[in-house]
Amino acid sequence: MAYRSTERVKARLSASRERIVAAALEVMAGHGYAGCSVAAVAEHAGVATGSVYRHFPTKADLFAEVFRTASQREVDAVARAAALRATVAEQVSAVIETFSGRALQSPRLAYALLAEPVDPAVDAERLVFRRAYAELIAGYVAAGVASGELPPQDPGLTATALVGALAEAMVGPLAAGVAGPSTIPSLIMFIHRALGVSP
Amino acid sequence: MAYRSTERVKARLSASRERIVAAALEVMAGHGYAGCSVAAVAEHAGVATGSVYRHFPTKADLFAEVFRTASQREVDAVARAAALRATVAEQVSAVIETFSGRALQSPRLAYALLAEPVDPAVDAERLVFRRAYAELIAGYVAAGVASGELPPQDPGLTATALVGALAEAMVGPLAAGVAGPSTIPSLIMFIHRALGVSP
DNA sequence: GCAAAGAGTGAATGATGGTTCAATCCTTGC
DNA sequence: GCAAGGATTGAACCATCATTCACTCTTTGC
Numbered sequence: 001m002a003y004r005s006t007e008r009v010k011a012r013l014s015a016s017r018e019r020i021v022a023a024a025l026e027v028m029a030g031h032g033y034a035g036c037s038v039a040a041v042a043e044h045a046g047v048a049t050g051s052v053y054r055h056f057p058t059k060a061d062l063f064a065e066v067f068r069t070a071s072q073r074e075v076d077a078v079a080r081a082a083a084l085r086a087t088v089a090e091q092v093s094a095v096i097e098t099f100s101g102r103a104l105q106s107p108r109l110a111y112a113l114l115a116e117p118v119d120p121a122v123d124a125e126r127l128v129f130r131r132a133y134a135e136l137i138a139g140y141v142a143a144g145v146a147s148g149e150l151p152p153q154d155p156g157l158t159a160t161a162l163v164g165a166l167a168e169a170m171v172g173p174l175a176a177g178v179a180g181p182s183t184i185p186s187l188i189m190f191i192h193r194a195l196g197v198s199p
Numbered sequence: 200m201a202y203r204s205t206e207r208v209k210a211r212l213s214a215s216r217e218r219i220v221a222a223a224l225e226v227m228a229g230h231g232y233a234g235c236s237v238a239a240v241a242e243h244a245g246v247a248t249g250s251v252y253r254h255f256p257t258k259a260d261l262f263a264e265v266f267r268t269a270s271q272r273e274v275d276a277v278a279r280a281a282a283l284r285a286t287v288a289e290q291v292s293a294v295i296e297t298f299s300g301r302a303l304q305s306p307r308l309a310y311a312l313l314a315e316p317v318d319p320a321v322d323a324e325r326l327v328f329r330r331a332y333a334e335l336i337a338g339y340v341a342a343g344v345a346s347g348e349l350p351p352q353d354p355g356l357t358a359t360a361l362v363g364a365l366a367e368a369m370v371g372p373l374a375a376g377v378a379g380p381s382t383i384p385s386l387i388m389f390i391h392r393a394l395g396v397s398p
Numbered sequence: 399g400c401a402a403a404g405a406g407t408g409a410a411t412g413a414t415g416g417t418t419c420a421a422t423c424c425t426t427g428c
Numbered sequence: 429g430c431a432a433g434g435a436t437t438g439a440a441c442c443a444t445c446a447t448t449c450a451c452t453c454t455t456t457g458c
Contacts, residue, residue: 009425009435016435034319037415039438048437050418059416117316120233130367151392157385160371161364165393168329168363169356186356193350194364194393208405208455215405237446238408247407249448258446 017055020045024066029109033118036063060121067122070113071129077102079136088144089197092162093188095137100170100184107174114167114174130167134159141195151196162191216254219244223265228308232317235262259320266321269312270328276301278335287343288396291361292387294336299369299383306373313366313373329366333358340394350395361390 023045027036038059042049056062081098082091103110112118113129138159144150169187173179222244226235237258241248255261280297281290302309311317312328337358343349368386372378 006426013435038417039415042438049416050438051436053417054435117319117322120316123316127370153388154381154385157368157382158389161368161386161389164363164365164367165360166363167367169360171326172359182353183356186353187360189352190357190360190393193395194389196392205456212405236444241408248446249408250406252447253405 013055016045016047016051020047020052020055020062021066021069024062025070025109028066028112029106032108033063033112033116033122038062060119063119063122064125067113067125067129070109071125071132074099074102074113075129075132075136078133082136082140088140088149088195089192091140092137092191092195095140096166096188096191097184099133099166100173100179100187103170103174104177104179107177110170111174115171130163133163137162144195149197153196158195162194165191165194212254215244215246215250219246219251219254219261220265220268223261224269224308227265227311228305231307232262232311232315232321237261259318262318262321263324266312266324266328269308270324270331273298273301273312274328274331274335277332281335281339287339287348287394288391290339291336291390291394294339295365295387295390296383298332298365299372299378299386302369302373303376303378306376309369310373314370329362332362336361343394348396352395357394361393364390364393 020041024036024041027041027044031040038052039049041062042052045052052059052062056065078095078098081094085091085094103114113126118126134156136159138155141150141153141155141158145152145155166187169183170179173183219240223235223240226240226243230239237251238248240261241251244251251258251261255264277294277297280293284290284293302313312325317325333355335358337354340349340352340354340357344351344354365386368382369378372382
């Protein structure tokens with residue numbers, strides 16, 4: 001024998017793989033999913049089109065991972081912000097502020113992650129994204145119910161509905177590129193009422 | 200001259216056009232937007248593929264009309280149900296019950312109208328659909344605020360958030376084909392709280 | 399019945415863009 | 429240096445449909 005995969009090569013391979021995912025994310029942030037042909041992503045990553053298929057069996061698999069990565073980053077940021085707060089009311093405010101602040105920072109990406117028409121296989125990943133948010137929030141809601149800060153309710157349903165409300169309220173502003181000054185405070189009020197936070 | 204469009208022909212044309220729209224709706228209700236190739240729709244309507252283009256310049260135009268028609272029907276049904284009620288609380292309950300009842304009756308169609316990945320040009324029509332719901336609800340909310348039944352709030356934002364919550368809460372059940380027995384009542388409770396309906 | 403012109407047809411066309419693969423380049427161990 | 433194999437390339441391939449168009453069928457007014 002004369003060739004055997006070595007650490008150095010493995011590292012280069014995984015670096016290359018990551019560069020492709022990062023490039024896909026950047027192209028998506030710049031031109032939406034619609035602008036993400038495999039050729040465009042490959043060029044942005046500085047590899048040949050065919051090389052993408054060394055790492056991902058199909059385009060859908062690549063973008064499933066892109067969505068997973070980006071979603072995780074978003075959920076983590078939101079979770080980190082909420083973890084600093086003590087009451088459910090504050091935690092949920094932090095969720096909304098962080099979510100919408102980040103979305104407005106990269107509206108194209110946020111739109112792609114939330115609502116842009118994508119391949120059905122990638123769409124499935126979107127549901128995971130939304131469920132991750134819902135589960136994060138459901139935890140806070142459940143704690144709030146247990147401590148008596150919130151009235152009795154189904155934390156899962158509350159969280160799901162809350163994610164829907166948040167996403168829907170942001171789609172308009174995302175299309176416009178900015179939110180009106182009262183959008184975020186109004187949304188917080190709405191959601192505090194929905195949770196049953198005592199005034 | 201020897202041929203001139205006559206009433207009889209005009210009627211046949213518009214009947215044919217309607218049959219195409221109806222066929223598209225049926226195919227969509229059966230196999231989702233994904234199953235709606237122009238050929239499949241044409242066959243279902245009993246016309247040749249090319250004939251579709253006698254009535255619609257592009258597939259996107261056809262489905263824009265399909266979405267518009269179906270959405271109008273849904274919004275009308277919801278509006279009719281809500282109009283029979285006196286208080287905002289009852290009106291909104293009627294909206295939720297009618298919306299989710301109809302969605303669960305034709306889950307494939309509801310999924311296509313609400314969330315399935317479609318051509319971006321058709322997606323635009325979806326926003327109109329959601330805005331129509333939001334405006335209907337905003338009217339009730341505004342009236343409730345004016346009469347003092349609801350606390351002060353931005354009716355437009357409340358309605359938008361409410362539509363998002365409703366849609367999101369239904370996506371899971373639609374995928375499963377049924378809603379858990381407590382989904383609808385829980386959702387009504389959530390939304391009553393969100394509106395600030397006094398208990 | 400007939401000529402004119404619109405309506406209807408459906409196989410062929412064409413655009414798009416994901417996927418493949420023969421050729422080439424690198425890396426490895428000796 | 430070299431042979432064995434893996435990695436990389438990117439132009440060619442191909443599948444999918446939306447769209448077209450040359451042709452046929454109907455309708456119309458005379």
